[in-house]
Amino acid sequence: GSFTFGGEFAYSDQHNDFRNPQQIMVSNYTELYERSWSVFAEYGIKAGKMNVQAGVRYENINSDYYQDHQRNNESSRNYSNLFPTVSLSAPIGNAQWALRYSAGIKRPSYSQLRGSITYMGRYAYETGNPMLLPTFSTDISTSVSYKWLQAEVAFSHYKDPVFYTSKMLNDDDLITYVYYENEPAYNRVTASVNASPVVGIWQPRFGAAIYKQWIDFESPWGMKKLNTPYWTFTWQNNFDLPHGWLVNTNMLLETKGYQKS
Secondary structure (H helix, E strand, O other), rough: OOEEEEEEEEEEEEEEEEEEOOOOOOOOEEEEEEEEEEEEEEEEEEEEOOEEHHHHHHEEEEEEEEOEEOOOOOOOOEEEEEEEEEEEEEEEEEEEEEEEEEEEOOOOOOHOOOOOOEEOOOOOOEEEEOOOOOOEEEEEEEEEEEEOEEEEEEEEEOOEEEEEEEOOOOOOOOEEEEEEEOOOEEEEEEEEEEEEEOOEEEEEEEEEEEEEEEEEEEEOOOOOOOOOEEEEEEEEEEEHHHHEEEEEEEEEEEOOOOOOO
């Protein structure tokens, strides 16, 4: 088999000095210091006709958040996480089958964590959220391919997803306050089929996919469900003409529905 390993270290600091002498919005000064290191390893082996790969990544992150030179303990965090990955692939007759599992993390960007307020317009302010938590994901997928035909089904679970949302600045105010916030966990399923035959100089590609999520969140109008699935249909056409000419035309159809990007 083959064995690979490595590590990485990163240090960053961010300073945000927001001043508004007119006091239309609150002035503030924030600092964010972050130190992160990780080690990772992966081993792959062929067992008969099956290929097996297994890996693991360990991450440790320390962040210190200061507001007006005072450390904010709630926004300062320490993470230690382990993320495994496993993949299997094997032939089934003339087809090729694969199964994959992975765990991951998506941390908020510095912009999303900022404490300053941006003036978007007379009736809208925008800000970050230093209290944001990272989003943890678990992904399981399986796929089968036979000649020019491929099919895949994937399941994903997201913990503490980050949403871009808004609320009124005050109960009786006209100003909208736009910000980021963690919402409850949700699941998503994706299924797709693709066909890419070759007919002479014509190389078409047909695809169909469905995206279904289960998201419920509280709104000023009560609980909202963003669960309606949506379909995408693609038809790509490539024509390989003589003398190096290539002509292509593509079409895409999307139905109504919801998807968290």
